[in-house]
Amino acid sequence: MGASLSIDYVTHQFSPSAAPTLKDIDTRIDPGELVALIGRSGCGKSTLLHMMAGLLIPSQGCIRINSHQVSKPSAKWNMMFQKASLYPWMSVKENAALGLMFAGLQKAEAVEKVNSLLDMLGLHDKKDVNVQSLSGGQQQRVALARSLATDPDILLLDEPFSALDAFTRTALQEEVPAICRERGITMIIVTHDIDEAVAMADRVLIMSQNPGRIVDELEVGLPWPRRHMDNGFQIRREELMNRFKGTDTGLQGRQQPITTQQSESAA
Amino acid sequence: MSASTTTPMNSAVSLLGPAKLIRLLSNLQYPAMGITGLLALWWVGGLLIENNENLSAFSAFAPAPAFHALYDLVASGEIWAPITSSLYRILVGLTWGIAIGVPVGVTIGYIGVALKVANVPFQFLRMISPLAWMPIAVMAFETWDSAIIFLLVMATVWPIIFSTAHGVRRIDPNWFKVARNLGASGTQMLRRIILPAIMTDVMAGIRLAVGVAWVVLVPAEYLGVTSGLGYAINDARDTLSYDYLAAVVLVIGIIGYGLDSVCNLLIKRFNWHAE
Ligand SMILES: Nc1ncnc2c1ncn2[C@@H]1O[C@H](COP(=O)(O)OP(=O)(O)O)[C@@H](O)[C@H]1O
Ligand SMILES: [Mg+2]
Numbered sequence: 001m002g003a004s005l006s007i008d009y010v011t012h013q014f015s016p017s018a019a020p021t022l023k024d025i026d027t028r029i030d031p032g033e034l035v036a037l038i039g040r041s042g043c044g045k046s047t048l049l050h051m052m053a054g055l056l057i058p059s060q061g062c063i064r065i066n067s068h069q070v071s072k073p074s075a076k077w078n079m080m081f082q083k084a085s086l087y088p089w090m091s092v093k094e095n096a097a098l099g100l101m102f103a104g105l106q107k108a109e110a111v112e113k114v115n116s117l118l119d120m121l122g123l124h125d126k127k128d129v130n131v132q133s134l135s136g137g138q139q140q141r142v143a144l145a146r147s148l149a150t151d152p153d154i155l156l157l158d159e160p161f162s163a164l165d166a167f168t169r170t171a172l173q174e175e176v177p178a179i180c181r182e183r184g185i186t187m188i189i190v191t192h193d194i195d196e197a198v199a200m201a202d203r204v205l206i207m208s209q210n211p212g213r214i215v216d217e218l219e220v221g222l223p224w225p226r227r228h229m230d231n232g233f234q235i236r237r238e239e240l241m242n243r244f245k246g247t248d249t250g251l252q253g254r255q256q257p258i259t260t261q262q263s264e265s266a267a
Numbered sequence: 268m269s270a271s272t273t274t275p276m277n278s279a280v281s282l283l284g285p286a287k288l289i290r291l292l293s294n295l296q297y298p299a300m301g302i303t304g305l306l307a308l309w310w311v312g313g314l315l316i317e318n319n320e321n322l323s324a325f326s327a328f329a330p331a332p333a334f335h336a337l338y339d340l341v342a343s344g345e346i347w348a349p350i351t352s353s354l355y356r357i358l359v360g361l362t363w364g365i366a367i368g369v370p371v372g373v374t375i376g377y378i379g380v381a382l383k384v385a386n387v388p389f390q391f392l393r394m395i396s397p398l399a400w401m402p403i404a405v406m407a408f409e410t411w412d413s414a415i416i417f418l419l420v421m422a423t424v425w426p427i428i429f430s431t432a433h434g435v436r437r438i439d440p441n442w443f444k445v446a447r448n449l450g451a452s453g454t455q456m457l458r459r460i461i462l463p464a465i466m467t468d469v470m471a472g473i474r475l476a477v478g479v480a481w482v483v484l485v486p487a488e489y490l491g492v493t494s495g496l497g498y499a500i501n502d503a504r505d506t507l508s509y510d511y512l513a514a515v516v517l518v519i520g521i522i523g524y525g526l527d528s529v530c531n532l533l534i535k536r537f538n539w540h541a542e
Contacts, residue, residue, distance in 0.1 A: 053448055075450040085441040089463040089539040099449035101459070150449065 002032035002186040003066045003077070003153035005052060010061035011211075012047060021047055022058070023211035031153075034177050034187045036201035038194065038244065044212030045190040049156050052188065053079040065154065075099045075150035080160045084139035086131040092142050093118060093127040099150040110149075117145045121175075137168030144172075148179065155180060157189040161196070173199045174225050181224065194244065198236045199226050206240075208247050215247045306330060325509055333513035340514055349515075350522065352494035356412070357480055357526075360419025364476055368424040369469060372431025373461065382432055393425035397483045401490065411491030415484070422483045423476035430472025434465030466537040474530035481523045496522075 005028070012022040021044045029035050037045050050056040051063050054073040063070040065077055078099075086095045093111045096118055100110035118127055121141045131139060140160060147155060157176070161169040177200045180187040191197055197204045198220055206216040218240050222232050313329025316322045327333070340346040375381040397418045404414040438461065446460045488497025496519050503512035 055444065055448060073448045073450065075448075079448050081441060081445070083441055085439065085445045087442065087460070087463070089466075098446075098459070102446070102449050102451045102455050146445075146449070 002180075002184045004031045005029040005154060005186060005188070006064040006067070007048075007052075008061050008064060010048070010051065010058040010063065012044075012051070012056075012058045012060070020211045023213050025061070025212070025214055027205065027214055029186060029188065032181070032184045032186055034180060034200060034202045035189070036197035036204045037188060037190045037207060038192060038197050038204060038240075039207030039212070040209050041192060043207045043209040045207060046158050048207075048212070049079065049158050049188065049190050052154070053077060053156050055079070075103060076152050077154040077156065078147040078150060078152040079156040079158060080140075080143055080147050082159045082162055084136075084143040086139055086142055086146075088130070088132050090131070091128050092123060092131055092134070095131055095142050096145040096149055098146055103150065114145060114149045117148055118142075120179075121145050135168075137164050137172070140164060140168075140172065144176070148183075151183075152185060154186045154188070157187065159190055159192070162191075162193070169196075170228075176200065178225065194237060194240050195228065198222070198233060198240060199228065204240060206244055206247055216243050218243060324507075327508070327510035328513050332510035333517060336508070336510035337514035337517055340511065340518075346515075346518060349494060349496045349499040350518065352492075352498075353484055353488065353496045354522075356415055356419060356488075356495065357477070357484060360416045360480055360484075361423055361473070361476060363416070363420045364423025364427055364480075365469075365473065367420070368427030368472070368476075369431050371424070372428040372469075372472075373435055373457075373465070375428070376432035376435025376465075377461075382436070389425065389428065393429075397422040397479075398486060401487070405491075415487045415490075415492065418483060418487050419480045422479045423473075426475035426479065427469065427472040430468045430475065431465060434468025435461065437468070438464045463539070467534065467540065470530065470534040470537050474527065474534060477526050477530055478523075481519075481526060485519060 007025050007027050010022055010025040011020050013020045025048065037048065039045050047056065051058050052065075052070065054063075054070045054077065057071065070077070087098070090098070093114055094107070096114040097105075097107070097110035100113055101107060105113070115127075118124060121144060123138065123141055123145065126134065126138060126142075131142060134142065143160075155176075161172050164172070173196055176189075177187065179185070187200075189196070189200055201220055204218045204220060205214050206218070207213065208215045218236075220236055222230070222236060226233055309330050313326065313331075316328060317326040327336075375385045400418055400421050401414070404417045405411075408414040408417055442460055442464065443456070446456055451460065484495070485497040485500065488495040489501050492498055496515055499515045500512055500519075503509070503515060
């Protein structure tokens, strides 16, 4: 079941003398919610996601998952990166089963458990192959299986599809939210692709740069599965684009995040 | 019906396939040329020695007497004892070299500062011929055998350390991140990620180490011990049996080549890099 995630006044500096990369980020994400985090390259999206994963500890403030402070990584809140980073000395199924083996399962048992997951992700005929022979999209599917195998409460995605071809990307943009919704997983995806945000999220958080803060948000509120051609999709996309531009230029100095009352007009 | 009557000969051919067989033979063509060239040089050298009055006492160095002596050594079984002694020393020395070299290499590769600190002293020690430690080794160890093994350890640790450290530094940092993210403990990280990731580099270091150790072993066996191929060479010299001396040299070369080929096979076996 999905977990709630709360970011409590997080400010982060990579070194004591440096200007803060993230400043006063304070927001909540509900269990099972699908959230997209958008912003320009370098605004601190990955930094924030690493903190949610427990891979980085904020210099001020904290992250809570189900109200417990995150202090270290766990297979229960799992991150997927832009690169699949599979282990080339393991087969596809061993890669997918790795988190289960770390949790103490025997290899045979762990591999058995990921079988249906690999089937579901369309890798049924690839289970025993060398991961280096897979296409980029297939590798990212293995990485997804690896992340899902440990039954995570939260799935954190750091621009996971940006290196993939358009067909694979579109397919995964549809599959991943469907899987998360079915399993009640809380999903947070970092992207700089506005279409991707509208296609995958219930709610979009917009980040500004220097320092990184959340300056706006938008409820997408479209039915599933989402079609890029639909009128509603296009309207949401336009609106998000306008909001993004609004925060990006002219309004740099705005201190308070705008919470959205104006976003009910959806659907 | 036709399948059941295939002769072993036929099945061997069909297993290899005529194309494969031809490729195998043509692959052997160049090594065969090289070996022939070497033998020809040796043969010419033998002729020159034989025809020079000052050197003619050494004419048994020529290929014909040497191969004859080699046949004798193998047929009588005399050659096996020195081979076993030498290989045993290599094995023990290499085992220690790996046991020390891999952990040290992982440590200095993993901790960036450790590599910076260790680099100069280790490079310095590496450049000292292992044989230079001989007087110290003889004083420090009770038996000649352990002294020789010490020299072999001094020969093998450095390439293993450097190759291992290099392998660790080459590990994709994302592999650590992903594993940490999946909840890997320290030992799991070592066993499932670091060791398999560096296996190719460790094996490459071992291959270098075996080469150095084999070269160092023979002169080390000139001293003190009464077994091994180095001793066999010394013994042949003292008894003026130059044909046997040449035969032992041949054996040393063949075994060295064999050891290197085994290492090479192991490297291929553990190599996970895509072709
Ligand atoms: N480990 C680090 N040390 C110092 N600075 C970093 C580090 N990681 C990221 N940064 C800086 O923090 C800022 C935000 O980076 P990042 O979170 O990767 O941005 P994004 O993912 O939005 O593109 C960048 O200016 C980057 O240079
Ligand atoms: Mg990033």
